[in-house]
Amino acid sequence: MHLQIALMLSIFLLCDAKLPRFKQHTISNGLTNPKQNTQAMRLLQVEAKNEKTSAIVGEYKTRHRRDVFDSKSYESSLTWAHSERLDDNGDVLLRWVNSDSSITFRLEARTRGYVALGFNSARNVRGADLVVAWVDDRNGNAQILDCHGPDYQDLPVADDVQNYELISGYQNDTHTTIEFRRQLDTCDKQDFVIGEDTTQILWALGPDGSDGDLPKQVKSSNRPLRLLLPVSKPDSIPLRHWDVRFNNLTIPHDMATLFWCKVFKAPDLAKKHHIVGYQPIIDSRPIRDGKPVVEKDSLSPVHHMVLYECAEDEDKHLWNNWADTEGYYGPTRPSGWATCARPIAAWAIGSKGEFLPENVGIPLGEKGGVSYYMLEIHYDNQALHEVLDSSGIRVHYTPALRAHDAALLGAGVGVSALHVIPPKQRRYRTVGICSPECTNNTMPEEGINIVSVLLHAHGTARKISLKHVRGTQELPRISQENSYDARYQQSRIVPGGRKFLRGDTLITECTYDSTSRDKPILGGYSAQQEMCLSFILYYPRTELAGCYSMTPVKEFFETFGVKEFSKLSFMQVENIFLSSGNFENLPPQPDFTMKNERDRRYIEDGAVQGDDQGVSLLKDLIIWEPLEFRNKSFMAHLNEMPWAEHLLTEQIEKSLYKGMHMTFCKKRDDSWGVPIQIQNYPNFTEVMDNDTSEKSCHYKSVNLPSSVTKSTTGLGSTKTISSLLLAACAIIMIAR
Incomplete structure (x- = not known):
């Protein structure tokens, strides 16, 4: 009996000694401070992870995984489908190629230390998937380490499971080159799933000699990219090019936003050709002391460019004269240019241009297409520099005709100041509709085939999707971007294409994060405003060029509590918006000071913002009813609304989204396919996102070698021993 008691006491004391002890922080009332306890636990976790990472790195330093690689022999057997300079100087070059399930990278960096590459939905290391690689200076062996960034620190921590496979690595006097492979989805929560959405590519370089010495804090750079892209430029067909560009246009220093338009005559072609792609020509030179100069780090004010076909009339003499001019400021361009309505190329900041899928081309030239085109460039000159600009678009075309004549269709929310995003909102949605009446009256009986989509918005947009509704049922999304970044706007191929029938509905939905804004964001062309658009490439070619929607004027103002304006009826206000701010056909309004086109360029923070799409009007509209808002401008009323009240913004979103x-x-x-209509938001059963659906993994993750596992599982072993001892204690107590 005494022996049994002694044995129990010994085991109990041993169990108690093996259990982890945490020093408790107390506050004045003697109770445990949960916040300090959490911080203490976090510090212990960080310390444990750092210890584990150091052990793994040490193991990698001492072991010899394989001999030095002959990278040239490997390069000859692999064609890199894509390559991007990650930095402006070209010091970091990323090449890659992917299959249906895996992706292979080649990272070339100007360093003889470590190189780190990361993947994240945010622009920082926290929560990112990181791979750190180096070439050992002593033996030339390359090593690679699968890491991640903790949610609360900017440092690399070794993953529990290593899912990156080293292929080759070497260094010369200046550069380190590493090739490695991974699964697109490793089914590892510490790894980033590489998919169709835009990914924030992170990179960091260690100083020379930092082989395996992981930094205590990572200062990474970032760039948005989509990694799963089709191979674009066709190399097997004869290509010609046509440069559509401005000629030394001076961007004034007092214009923060400027739209400029110019008409061009198409090349004189004896037969029909097909446009198969386009690339941007960015040629902007700041003017210093009256002279244009080339500056390495100067940023171009070119924000986006659109090239339109012009459905010209028989007066070729007039169009030739227009083509000989330098162009016009957007709102002052000739009324005849309204027939330049169908986009054929749409470029936005961050894009490298596009090449069309191999089965489609856009007709070019009088013999098969049209004779005149209009280039529209939006300049975002918030820095208020004087710039000499000769930018434009290089159009690639070929006499080798494709199978189908294609066209671009613009869809989404009509660009107008009536497109409002409240401030301080994490996820606020707006929507633009292409109605079934429009598609039923403009499309062929067999419908059209959608092949690619360019989704476009400005800086506060976070998600954009193009929805497809047939009858009362939503079909799978045609295109969707869940990590939208306005710095990177490339079109998206629709896998397998999409059959779109007459009477179907297109819906462009945008989700914005306006938490950094203090005032409402209005729709417009300025980078400080917002858009929600889709540019849809399809075949066969039809007469349809644009299909948009906006909230009716009366319903819009009533949503914000306004029932009547002083001196202007809702019908008059609506006519102003429908005529893009043209006051010519309205009765005289003595209280309005906007007398000419230049005055209508609204001023924001001391800078002229150009074509304002109704912003000035919202500032000059004076509320008459209700009485509580009387004599207040609508813009002042909008700015003073209690946007922090969630129920208010929720109701506004619902009213503008699901309403008329x-x-x-x-x-x-520029004629109407069907007359302007006011209709309810369509009633349909929505497709549910399957992001949370379970995935099955049909491959094994690459585990660490056993020697590394043993050397880094000290903490885990202690926990296991403690658990066994506790179990023994429990068994003895029960037996007793």
Whole structure:
């Protein structure tokens, strides 16, 4: 009996000694401070992870995984489908190629230390998937380490499971080159799933000699990219090019936003050709002391460019004269240019241009297409520099005709100041509709085939999706971006294409994060404003060029509590917006000071913002009813609304999203496909996102070698021993 008691006491004391002890922090009332306890636990976790990472790195330093690689022999057997300079100087070059399930990278960096590459949905290391690689200076062996960034620190921590496979690595006097491979989805929570969405690519370089010495804090750079892209430029067909560009246009220093338009005559072609791609020409030179100069780090004010077909009339003499001019400021361009309505190329900041899928081409030239085109460039000159600009678009075309004549369709929310995003909102949605009446009256009986989509918005947009509704059922999304970044706007191929029938509905939905804004964001062309658009490439070619919607004027103002304005009826206000701010056909309004086009360029923070799409009007509209808002401008009323009240913004979003929509259906000659209509938001069963659906993994993750596992599992072993001892204690107590 005494022996049994002694044995029990010994085991109990041993169990108690093996259990982890945490020093408790107390506050004045003697109770445990949970916040300090959490911080203490976090510090212990960080210490444990750092210890584990150091052990893994040490193991990698001492072991010899394989001999030095002959990278040239490997390069000859692999064609890199894509390559990007990650930095402006070209010091970090990333090449890659992917299959249906895996992706292979080649990272070339100007360093003889470590190189780190990361993947994240945010622009920082926290929560990122990181791979750190180096070439040992002593033996030339390359090593690679699968890491991640903790949610609360900017440092690399070794993953529990190593899912990156080293292929080759070497260094010369200046550069380190590493090739490695991974699965697109490793089914590891510490790894980033590489998919169709835009990924924030992170990179960091260690100083020379930092082989395996992981930094205590990572200062990474970032760039948005989509990694799963098709191979674009066709190399097997004869290509010609046509440069559509401005000629030394001076961007004034007092214009923060400027739209400029110019007409061009197409090349004189004896037969029909196909446009198969386009690339940007960015040629902007700041003017210093009256002279344009080339500066290495100067940023171009070119924000986006659109090239339109012009459905010209028989007066070729007039169009030739227009083509000989330098162009016009957007709102002052000739009324005849309204027939330049169908986009054929749409470029936005961050894009390298596009090449069309191999089965489609856009007709070019009088014999098969049209004779005149209009280039529209939006300049975002918030820095208020004077710039000499000769930018434009290089159009690639070929006499080798494709199978189908294609066209671009613009869809989404009509660009107008009536497109409002409240401030301080984490996820606020707006929507633009292409109505079934429009598609039913402008598309062929067999419908069209959608092959690619360019989704476009400005800086506060976070998600954009193009929805497809047939009857009362939503079909799978045509295109969707869940990590939208306005710095990177490339079109997206629709896998397998999408059949779109007459009477179907297109819905462009945008989700914005306006938490950094203090005032409402209005729709417009300025980078400080917002858009929500889709540019849809399809075949066969039809007369349809644009299909948009906006909230009807009366419903819009009533949503914000306004029932009547002083001196202007809702009908008059609506006519102003529908005529893009043209006051010519309205009765005289003595209280309005906007007398000419330049005065209508609204001023924000001391800078002229150019074509304002109704912003000035919102500042000059004076509320008459209700009485509580009387004599206040609508813009002042909008700015003073209690946007912090969640129920208010929720109701506004619901009213503008699910309420009435004014729909527009424009043909390529600027005529109406169907008259303007006001209709309810369509009633349909939505497709549910399957992001949370379970995935099955049919491959094994690459585990660490056993020697490394043993050397880094000290903490885990202690926990296991403690658990066994506790179990023994429990068994003895029960037996007793």
